[in-house]
Amino acid sequence: MTSTLELAPRLDYEATGALYQRLRDCRGGPLTLDAGAVSYLGALALQLLIAARAQWQRDGEAFAILPRSDAFCEAVVALGLPAEFFGAEAER
Helix, strand or coil: CCEEEECCCEECHHHHHHHHHHHHHHCCCCEEEEECCCCEECHHHHHHHHHHHHHHHHCCCCEEEEEECHHHHHHHHHCCCCCCCCCCHHHC
C-alpha cells in the first residue's frame, strides 16, 4: 500500500528536520508526496527530496511527488534541476 505524505506549504530550513523524520517513518514502502500546496521550496528541503528519491530507488520502491504546485516546480528549476526531475510536467 502506498503511503501519501502531504508536504508543508513552506519547506524552508525549519521545516526540513520535521520532513526528514516523516520521510524516515515512511521508508520501506511506496511513497507519494503531495506538493500541491507548497508555496516555498528552499534548497535544503530540495536536497532532502532528491536524497529521498534516490533512497527509494535504491530500495526498489515507488516514489512520486504528485500533485506539484507551480511554486514547487518553479523552485526546482530555479535551484538548478530540470522541470522533469520529479516526473513529467503533464503529471502535475
